[in-house]
Amino acid sequence: MKEFKTIAIASGGTGGHIFPALATAENLMSRGYKVTFFTDLRFHNYARHFVNLTSNEKFSLVVLNTRQSKTGLFAKIASFFHTIKMIYIAFNLLKISKAKLVIGFGSYTSLPVVIGAFFRLIPSILHEQNAFIGLANRISSIFAKVVMTTFPHTNGFYRFTLKKAVLTGMPVRKDILELYYENTNYNINYNAFFRTFDRINIVILGGSQGASIFSKIFPESLKYLNIEIIEKIFVYHQCKDLEVESLEKKYRDLGIKYHINTFFPDAGKLMTMAHLLITRSGAGTLCDLAICGCPSLLVPYKYAKNNHQYLNAKYFYENGSALLLEENEFTPEKVAQVLTGLFSNDQELLTLSQSVKKLAITSAHDKIASIVQTIIGNGNLDNGNDNNPSSIKTNNVGIG
Ligand SMILES: CC(=O)N[C@H]1[C@@H](OP(=O)(O)OP(=O)(O)OC[C@H]2O[C@@H](n3ccc(=O)[nH]c3=O)[C@H](O)[C@@H]2O)O[C@H](CO)[C@@H](O)[C@@H]1O
Numbered sequence: 587m588k589e590f591k592t593i594a595i596a597s598g599g600t601g602g603h604i605f606p607a608l609a610t611a612e613n614l615m616s617r618g619y620k621v622t623f624f625t626d627l628r629f630h631n632y633a634r635h636f637v638n639l640t641s642n643e644k645f646s647l648v649v650l651n652t653r654q655s656k657t658g659l660f661a662k663i664a665s666f667f668h669t670i671k672m673i674y675i676a677f678n679l680l681k682i683s684k685a686k687l688v689i690g691f692g693s694y695t696s697l698p699v700v701i702g703a704f705f706r707l708i709p710s711i712l713h714e715q716n717a718f719i720g721l722a723n724r725i726s727s728i729f730a731k732v733v734m735t736t737f738p739h740t741n742g743f744y745r746f747t748l749k750k751a752v753l754t755g756m757p758v759r760k761d762i763l764e765l766y767y768e769n770t771n772y773n774i775n776y777n778a779f780f781r782t783f784d785r786i787n788i789v790i791l792g793g794s795q796g797a798s799i800f801s802k803i804f805p806e807s808l809k810y811l812n813i814e815i816i817e818k819i820f821v822y823h824q825c826k827d828l829e830v831e832s833l834e835k836k837y838r839d840l841g842i843k844y845h846i847n848t849f850f851p852d853a854g855k856l857m858t859m860a861h862l863l864i865t866r867s868g869a870g871t872l873c874d875l876a877i878c879g880c881p882s883l884l885v886p887y888k889y890a891k892n893n894h895q896y897l898n899a900k901y902f903y904e905n906g907s908a909l910l911l912e913e914n915e916f917t918p919e920k921v922a923q924v925l926t927g928l929f930s931n932d933q934e935l936l937t938l939s940q941s942v943k944k945l946a947i948t949s950a951h952d953k954i955a956s957i958v959q960t961i962i963g964n965g966n967l968d969n970g971n972d973n974n975p976s977s978i979k980t981n982n983v984g985i986g
Contacts, residue, residue: 590620591619591962592622593621594621594623594680594708595611595614596699598625598628598722599630599695601632601794602715602868603692604632606691606713608759609759610689611623612639621644622646622685623646624695625695648679650672650699651672652672669694669697676699676703677705679702680699680703685703686962688708688709689711690713690723691715692722693722696723697722710730710731711733711734711961712733713733713754715870716736716869717736717739718891719742724744727743734753734957736755736756737898738753741892753947754949757950757954758870758873758877758950761854766948780881783815786815786820786862787820788819788925789821789856789857789865790804790822790823791824791850791856791866791871792865792866793887794868796825796826796848799913799916800823801823801833803916803917804821804864806918807920815926816840820842821844823846824850854874857874860880860881861881861935862882862883862925863875864883864885865882865884865885867886867887867896868895872902873947876945876947877948879940879943880939882902882909883924884902884911902945906937907938907944
């Protein structure tokens with residue numbers, strides 16, 4: 587009987603890590619690999635996304651009891667010893683799973699698995715979602731063979747790990763990738779869609795957790811809009827659990843048609859039919875919207891580590907592919923001004939849509955699979971070889 591090779595995927599339990607890691611797991615399984623998926627207890631928030639996988643015999647789940655380091659000397663010392671313990675546990679579990687390769691997606695859960703793999707002499711590769719490498723991936727990059735990046739310019743690398751960077755793009759979910767090909771095949775008439783506003787679909791997404799700033803400011807901004815625009819607006823608003831009731835009331839009082847959810851499972855469909863998406867600039871959301879050709883107003887989360895959300899958004903903004911407002915500029919008056927401008931202009935949304943589609947990388951799964959195959963098949967990845975996937979170099983990677 588054919589023995590499938592096992593890949594261990596290690597991902598933190600937040601949406602930003604889980605979604606690309608799961609998409610990669612599904613893709614590698616469709617190519618004949620087995621996957622052992624290491625994550626942490628936070629994965630429970632995304633349990634429904636695991637349902638199809640857990641019944642698949644090629645998939646096994648390992649939940650590590652990893653913890654984020656807290657501030658304070660004693661907490662840091664305790665956290666250091668806890669990480670050592672997690673490395674030891676990962677070291678043993680990697681043996682049981684017979685993993686041939688580890689793919690780390692970042693966070694304090696990915697790090698012990700990558701280090702455990704290093705001691706077990708199992709090669710590892712990383713995927714960095716943001717335009718500034720996260721701390722766990724930064725440290726892991728010392729042990730990894732390749733760091734796959736989402737953005738052509740990723741800041742914060744150690745100088746000596748820079749040569750490991752390879753641009754693959756983001757492994758997005760299958761249902762969103764399928765929309766890309768459907769939209770291309772059906773040749774949707776974007777020209778008419780973005781120029782005739784019988785109905786205006788505005789989608790608001792706050793990343794995997796929702797964002798309070800949108801629930802507070804956006805309804806206020808509607809008060810400044812002209813009635814002709816107001817009557818056409820339909821809002822799809824993702825918000826936090828606790829905000830649902832008050833948000834419903836705000837839209838009802840304003841006479842706005844709305845659909846509110848704490849998580850829209852079909853975000854790709856919403857992005858395809860949105861005239862405008864107002865969103866945080868988490869890497870996952872940005873890559874999804876690029877694939878869907880969705881015009882967007884980006885509001886980076888200002889407390890994101892190393893301001894990575896701003897750097898993510900800046901790449902889109904500087905390519906003329908999105909509008910950008912920082913949190914202090916995101917006022918009701920300013921938002922109303924932006925909306926009025928967009929919906930009175932018959933060209934800008936179309937231009938944004940066409941331009942953002944050019945940033946979409948749809949080949950991430952192929953590139954990742956090719957790197958995996960090269961490492962498992964040939965043992966070692968040689969950066970200088972033209973036939974080697976690592977020759978898909980990032981054209982411009984910054985150093986922190
Ligand atoms: C606050 C914070 O630090 N967030 C980080 C977290 O993002 P976070 O987990 O918030 O968000 P991302 O934007 O990366 O991913 C969210 C994913 O959920 C999907 N979605 C969202 C809402 C919804 O209703 N339905 C739905 O399907 C989006 O399409 C996307 O695929 O990890 C990302 C990747 O490391 C980082 O870039 C973000 O900065």
